[in-house]
Amino acid sequence: MPRVVVFDEFGGPDVMHVVEEPVVEPAAGEVRVRIEAFAVNPLDQMMRSGTSPATVPLPHARLGVEGTGVVDALGPEVIGLEIGDPVILTAIPDASVRGSYAEYTTIPASRVVARPAGLAITEAAAIWVAYSTAYGALVEKARMRPGDHVLITAASGSVGRAAIQIANQIGAVPIAITRHTAKKDDLLAAGATAVIATDHEDVVEAVRHHTGGTGADIVLDVVMGPGQQDLLKAARPGGTLVAAGFLDPRPTSFPRSAPLTIFSYRSFEHTLDAVVVRRMAAFLNAGVRLGALRPAIDKVFALDDVVEAHGHLEKGLHAGRKIVVTV
Structure with missing residues (x-):
């Protein structure tokens, strides 16, 4: 049996x-x-x-x-x-x-x-799990467009790596965040345009540097916790933050008012929607065919x-x- x-x-x-x-x-x-x-x-x-x-x-x-x-x-x-x-x-x-x-x-x-x-x-x-989560958060929720500067937390993880590839496929600019300088070369090889290592760099200053002073258009936060305050400061006014994970179990203080749009995202809100799944599958097929998604x-x-x-x-x-x- x-x-x-x-x-x-x-x-x-x-x-x-x-x-x-x-x-x-x-x-x-x-x-x-x-x-x-x-x-x-x-x-x-x-x-x-x-x-x-x-x-x-x-x-x-x-x-x-x-x-x-x-x-x-x-x-x-x-x-x-x-x-x-x-x-x-x-x-x-x-x-x-x-x-x-x-x-x-x-x-x-x-x-x-x-x-x-x-x-x-x-x-x-x-x-599927990593790429549908990254796609749903960035494309369906945040409406990522070509040229957007996209700040990606926990970039060494499976969702972070998927987000880097999806941003590149769209024509956006993925900026990866990692806790360890030793991971920089690996993330650059994975497709990140720039990598910010928080063990040696200030997130807000580094994002300003890599975006010409404007800040990130989109922030994908799969960590949450107290560190989200720096991400909010690193986003440009009118930008978007998508909270799509909870790797940091400590409390997250969402601001009552902020000059940007904040979404809370869970992948099942799209993976149970047949229309969105069809778009996800089409995007995935195109990315695999072009060699952009792997x-x-x-x-x-x-x-x-x-x-x-x-x-x-x-x-x-x-x-x-x-x-x-x-x-």
Whole structure:
């Protein structure tokens, strides 16, 4: 029988184990996907450890919010898809029940898109969460345009790297922020026009320098916390800040009034919108075809080594690149 990763209690990576389960037939409007690979995300770690903001019912909980595979079966009323189609999972509404850490999963047909030609399976498994988040925040929410100076926090992370590439594809100017000077060369090689290392530079002064004194048109803040005050000062009057993450658990003091637009963004507000997902998929396909969009992969594990993959994530050994598990 097919294998699936489950956990019966919250804790460290070793609470996960692989079991065998019968294949589930897709219901009306669903497809069954034979998973070829999935990526390990911080949300998976939060679900497994019991720190996720959403309730995770135990025992026998599953994991996995992104992955890629091949359509294996079609439920009634499914149109536009065929058995054998390679697809990417765009949203799994109930990952604790049908997550992608498995050889097979069923999912609404509206929650898959065609896999872009030219992507390796490991890349396809790791592209959607980061790129849809960065695209949704920058393009759909902030309306990024060519020539915009875009300040990107946590730029070494998967969303930050995706944001750099997406800004370049649009014709904007990505300015990366990192905490460590040692990461500058890597981020410049990843496509950043300029890199600000906060261990040696003042963010506001550096942004003014790199924007000719005007400030950033758009700020993508996936960190939050007290450091956001410097980001607000670094934005130009009339600019936009999109708060799209919470890497810093300390309180964030949003100003009651500021000379810029502030959005709070969560990717599910777009990944559950079929119209926006269609735009995301078209943008992704174009970027892959042009060679502008390509996820950075750190290490690939086998399904039997999923505990080791989570340990690798928790130790921070991935340096912001994606960890992928092949099935």
